[in-house]
Amino acid sequence: xxxxxxxxxxxxxxxxxxxxxxxxxxxxxxxxxxxxxxxxxxxxxxxxxxxxxxxxxxxxxxxxxxxxxxxxxxxxxxxxxxxxxxxxxxxxxxxxxxxxxxxxxxxxxxxxxxxxxxxxxxxxxxxxxxxxxxxxxxxxxxxxxxxxxxxxxxxxxxxxxxxxxxxxxxxxxxxxxxxxxxxxxxxxxxxxxxxxxxxxxxxxxxxxxxxxxxxxxxxxxxxxxxxxxxxxxxxxxxxxxxxxxxxxxxxxxxxxxxxxxxxxxxxxxxxxxxxxxxxxxxxxxxxxxxxxxxxxxxxxxxxxxxxxxxxxxxxxxxxxxxxxxxxxxxxxxxxxxxxxxxxxxxxxxxxx
Amino acid sequence: xxxxxxxxxxxxxxxxxxxxxxxxxxxxxxxxxxxxxxxxxxxxxxxxxxxxxxxxxxxxxxxxxxxxxxxxxxxxxxxxxxxxxxxxxxxxxxxxxxxxxxxxxxxxxxxxxxxxxxxxxxxxxxxxxxxxxxxxxxxxxxxxxxxxxxxxxxxxxxxxxxxxxxxxxxxxxxxxxxxxxxxxxxxxxxxxxxxxxxxxxxxxxxxxxxxxxxxxxxxxxxxxxxxxxxxxxxxxxxxxxxxxxxxxxxxxxxxxxxxxxxxxxxxxxxxxxxxxxxxxxxxxxxxxxxxxxxxxxxxxxxxxxxxxxxxxxxxxxxxxxxxxxxxxxxxxxxxxxxxxxxxxxxxxxxxx
Numbered sequence: 001x002x003x004x005x006x007x008x009x010x011x012x013x014x015x016x017x018x019x020x021x022x023x024x025x026x027x028x029x030x031x032x033x034x035x036x037x038x039x040x041x042x043x044x045x046x047x048x049x050x051x052x053x054x055x056x057x058x059x060x061x062x063x064x065x066x067x068x069x070x071x072x073x074x075x076x077x078x079x080x081x082x083x084x085x086x087x088x089x090x091x092x093x094x095x096x097x098x099x100x101x102x103x104x105x106x107x108x109x110x111x112x113x114x115x116x117x118x119x120x121x122x123x124x125x126x127x128x129x130x131x132x133x134x135x136x137x138x139x140x141x142x143x144x145x146x147x148x149x150x151x152x153x154x155x156x157x158x159x160x161x162x163x164x165x166x167x168x169x170x171x172x173x174x175x176x177x178x179x180x181x182x183x184x185x186x187x188x189x190x191x192x193x194x195x196x197x198x199x200x201x202x203x204x205x206x207x208x209x210x211x212x213x214x215x216x217x218x219x220x221x222x223x224x225x226x227x228x229x230x231x232x233x234x235x236x237x238x239x240x241x242x243x244x245x246x247x248x249x250x251x252x253x254x255x256x257x258x259x260x261x262x263x264x265x266x267x268x269x270x271x272x273x274x275x276x277x278x279x280x281x282x283x284x285x286x287x288x289x290x291x292x293x294x295x296x297x298x299x300x301x302x303x304x305x306x307x308x309x310x311x312x313x314x315x316x317x318x319x320x321x322x323x324x325x326x327x328x329x330x331x332x333x334x335x336x337x338x339x340x341x342x343x344x345x346x347x348x349x350x351x352x
Numbered sequence: 353x354x355x356x357x358x359x360x361x362x363x364x365x366x367x368x369x370x371x372x373x374x375x376x377x378x379x380x381x382x383x384x385x386x387x388x389x390x391x392x393x394x395x396x397x398x399x400x401x402x403x404x405x406x407x408x409x410x411x412x413x414x415x416x417x418x419x420x421x422x423x424x425x426x427x428x429x430x431x432x433x434x435x436x437x438x439x440x441x442x443x444x445x446x447x448x449x450x451x452x453x454x455x456x457x458x459x460x461x462x463x464x465x466x467x468x469x470x471x472x473x474x475x476x477x478x479x480x481x482x483x484x485x486x487x488x489x490x491x492x493x494x495x496x497x498x499x500x501x502x503x504x505x506x507x508x509x510x511x512x513x514x515x516x517x518x519x520x521x522x523x524x525x526x527x528x529x530x531x532x533x534x535x536x537x538x539x540x541x542x543x544x545x546x547x548x549x550x551x552x553x554x555x556x557x558x559x560x561x562x563x564x565x566x567x568x569x570x571x572x573x574x575x576x577x578x579x580x581x582x583x584x585x586x587x588x589x590x591x592x593x594x595x596x597x598x599x600x601x602x603x604x605x606x607x608x609x610x611x612x613x614x615x616x617x618x619x620x621x622x623x624x625x626x627x628x629x630x631x632x633x634x635x636x637x638x639x640x641x642x643x644x645x646x647x648x649x650x651x652x653x654x655x656x657x658x659x660x661x662x663x664x665x666x667x668x669x670x671x672x673x674x675x676x677x678x679x680x681x682x683x684x685x686x687x688x689x690x691x692x693x694x695x696x697x698x699x700x701x702x703x704x
Contacts, residue, residue, distance in 0.1 A: 339646060
């Protein structure tokens with residue numbers, strides 16, 4: 001019989017590149033960016049228990065501030081949460097992976113853990129589940145990353161270079177490659193051996209704890225202590241603040257995946273994946289009742305209230321949300337972070 | 353002794369090219385666009401009674417809807433209004449000139465009338481008054497237009513071509529020229545014989561009534577009747593709606609000035625004149641507390657509330673005012689009218 005899989009949804013991201021729609025109190029994973037459901041809800045439905053993959057009810061790791069939103073949004077899509085692990089501060093994905101591994105090892109020893117971001121969109125959840133189930137045997141020994149087949153030479157993602165095939169659609173990892181230069185990304189696209197790193201991992205908790213112990217012992221020490229000393233209250237597991245704050249902040253890719261020999265990559269996934277990382281990923285369009293566009297092409301206009309009038313502009317993003325308006329060319333939308341940073345410097349918490 | 357001059361301020365403009373700041377209930381002449389005072393207030397101060405020109409307390413022609421604003425803004429700058437003539441509907445400048453002439457002839461027979469728009473900015477009001485006083489002798493016989501020395505080949509203005517000199521800085525009009533093509537405007541600029549038509553007129557009311565009678569008899573008939581049948585209530589003279597609505601709508605330039613032989617042009621005025629006709633005329637700038645501009649150059653950002661974040665854009669106008677946001681390249685700002693027209697077509701009076 002196949003091992004159960006415990007989904008652990010990483011919901012700690014701030015989504016600042018989707019400011020001003022994405023705010024500290026309601027970051028992008030909780031917004032309905034790709035349909036009527038939020039990305040968080042899509043993620044819940046993607047990994048809820050069902051016939052086609054042995055998933056246990058999902059757990060979430062994120063900020064306590066958002067626990068109410070998580071419960072409410074889970075209830076709306078009728079997915080029962082196994083619990084919410086609250087991070088007292090953001091400490092990146094290595095600490096979260098350690099906490100997830102410690103938690104699954106403690107609560108469901110036979111289960112594999114599926115660590116996945118809360119803010120991705122997937123067109124074909126069924127194919128996603130099949131890929132996860134197919135990678136489960138390899139995950140008994142190896143930490144399995146999931147690779148997305150690139151459809152363009154994207155320079156904003158990390159890439160995973162596949163090595164020898166271990167099983168159908170599961171390869172040993174030859175190398176993790178950081179965000180490439182355009183000409184390198186072009187080569188990756190042509191070669192067919194490189195996949196986008198989707199930041200999704202399937203692993204045996206003991207293997208993960210072993211590997212973090214080997215390559216980032218301080219992270220595993222602090223994160224596991226934070227979990228052991230956590231305060232449990234109803235569905236919340238509130239990590240110990242002192243331990244977690246003392247935990248080094250690093251990504252699981254840098255801390256472990258680039259160093260371990262026990263890494264595999266499953267894929268390439270053909271599931272219609274998108275990380276909706278910035279406004280550039282939102283299709284052009286405008287709300288008929290809240291926009292007047294004259295001689296405008298390929299603009300993304302959103303408004304939660306004011307009428308937005310645009311004249312003679314192409315490839316622009318105009319977002320009126322709450323007490324803020326963003327105007328940026330589509331291809332500069334990654335720089336929204338610079339506005340957010342400036343607002344932080346001005347201590348304008350009301351706008352973050 | 354020189355004849356007194358009765359200023360009559362034309363405040364009937366809608367200022368739609370400055371939407372969304374300029375709205376039906378508060379059009380641009382009532383907005384502080386060029387400093388702490390509104391253009392209407394600047395105009396009042398420019399023509400208030402004083403030692404350097406024989407001005408009578410100013411009268412205003414405009415919409416009854418704005419009478420409260422006019423009184424309030426006049427009070428704020430301590431200018432006493434002689435009265436407000438209310439137009440039941442907009443009928444362009446020929447009708448207004450006829451009404452002004454009829455009114456001045458009735459109330460101050462010896463006075464000349466100075467008809468001037470409420471929405472111009474002048475850097476040097478003293479020089480403006482001197483030019484008006486200097487043109488008064490010619491205005492006993494002729495309708496005197498005021499010409500602005502062009503400093504660029506503007507294609508959005510009408511031009512006045514000067515003829516023989518009648519007195520210092522007063523010429524017979526050789527021709528009125530409509531908005532020229534760019535190469536024609538360039539020639540005008542080089543030649544030195546063409547001035548921008550500022551839409552300011554100084555005249556003897558009887559001469560004006562004679563000339564409108566000759567070239568646009570229906571206008572003078574209806575406009576004078578509307579004035580004769582007006583309802584007077586405190587400081588308001590409310591023109592008869594039936595007569596005024598029946599009055600043809602035309603500009604005084606088309607109806608009279610281009611046809612009459614009794615036209616002169618005074619100037620060129622070197623008074624730092626600007627008509628602030630569109631956003632392009634507003635200097636670049638952004639409110640420090642309500643804008644974050646990253647890699648942005650020569651942008652005009654205004655906001656009455658929301659924070660406006662702009663990235664990587666040049667020569668742009670972003671105006672957040674009330675329940676609307678405008679985004680347009682500076683050189684397309686004349687087309688704001690197209691947004692206003694679309695909102696009219698959608699019957700969105702709330703946004704006009």
